[in-house]
Structures are given as C-alpha cells and as structure tokens.
Amino acid sequence: MTTDPQPSVRIDTGKAHPARVYDWLLGGKDNYPVDEAVGALLPPEARDAARQNRQFMHRAAAWLAAQGVDQFLDIGTGIPTEPNLHQIVQGIVPTAKVVYADNDPIVLRHAEALLVSSPEGVTDYIEADVRRPDGIVEHARHVLDFERPIALSLIALMHFITDEQGAGDIVRDLVATLPPGSYLVLSHAASDLYPELAEQVTEQYAKGGIRLAFRTRPEVERFFDSLELVPPGLVTATEWTTPDLPADPEGSGIYAGVARIG
Structure with a gap:
C-alpha cells in the first residue's frame, strides 16, 4: 500500500535546489533551468560522484534488507530515480515499510506517482526539512514501529x-529516537x-545560492560517534561493498558508511 501524500504546491523555480x-x-529531467545552470558549471567528476553515491545507496539498502531490516526512514530523498530505495528493499522484503522525507515540494509531487509500494509493503512521504527532525520523526511514527529496528x-x-x-546535533537527535538494532546509513x-x-564544486554551488559544507574524514566519522561501523567501515562510496561483491577500483570523493545503533 501507499499512504496518501501531503499536498504541496510551493515550487520555487527561480532558485536552484x-x-x-x-x-x-x-541525467534526470525533473529540474529547471536554474538547476541545470548550477550543474553545468560543475566539473565532470560531479556526475561521477552522483552515480557513485546512488550505487552505494543501492548496495547498502540491499545489504540491510538481507539482514532482515524492514523499516527505512530516508531523509533527503531527492527526485525519484529508479530503482528507488523502496524498490531495492521490497524486492528482498516485500512487506518493508519506507518513509521518505525531502524539503523540495517537487520531490513530493513526483512521489505521488513514482514512489509506489509493493502490495504487501508501505511507502509514505512527508515534505520536511532535516533541520527540524522532530516533525519528521513524529510523522514517521504513524508508519514505522519505533520499537523495532529502523534504518535511517x-x-x-x-x-x-x-x-x-x-549538523552533528541533528544526526545525534535522529539516532537517539531509534531502538537498538537500528542502522545509520x-x-x-x-x-x-x-x-x-571540492573547492571548485563548493564555489559553483554557492553561485546558485546553495551553501555546501564538505568535511574531512575525521569530521564525517563524528556522525558515527558511539555507533558500531559495519565492515568495511567508513570508506569511499566505491569502496563500500559487501563480502559477496568486489570493491570498485574507481576513485571517489564521497565518504560512505553504515553503522549499527545500540
């Protein structure tokens, strides 16, 4: 099933998102000239990073579902691009429940048509900003069971x-709401x-009015403080893999990790 999405009409096409x-x-089509203007100024490696990041999400979601995790809270969903997270996990656990959250109204508009659950499972969506995590969690509690493991x-x-x-407090607050056996991705x-x-990408995003806060490995690792990183630990997106899959030798400017909570 899919729960009813929240209506949204406030789409600002004059500012990049x-x-x-x-x-x-x-390579998607659900963007505006102002967004393309930012993307076109970025170096070619930015496209590689987006692809690598997406592939990491696929591998991590599949691994978690294979471990029996059947509840997911995905914040910063982005425009739906198949396969989406719920398609990955429901292909392994058809009854999985997924709550998506993003602060761009266009994401929710597309979610109505594209983030459709398997008949046995549930997908739900909320227009919300990660900087206000309490509202996201409150909404998610109507769909997810916070007494059982959830992948954030x-x-x-x-x-x-x-x-x-x-940033650090936001992640800690979200993690604190999750029961033991949950995961942070x-x-x-x-x-x-x-x-x-990194400096070039930051400068070009800034021209589009988007502020970036790229971080060093130790700074990213702090998001996982007190959590148990699963192998291979905090590595680049192409290096994060499971024992049954070989690591990708392609270089990456994205750090990635999965950690167990409690």
Missing part, C-alpha cells in the same frame, strides 16, 4: 547542513580527498 541539481547530474538513511544530505546549523562529500575539486 540540491535535489533538482542532483537529478540533473544523474542520510544519503548525500549532511554536506548541505553546516556546523553552525547544528550516511554518505557525505569529502573536502580532503580531492581538495581542489
């Missing part, structure tokens, strides 16, 4: 939240792997 720029980088997915999201905006753009490239 991270979800729509990401859609453009992935923060894919390529936290580098849009600065330390001044409380997080990917994050690196400032220290390809410094010149």
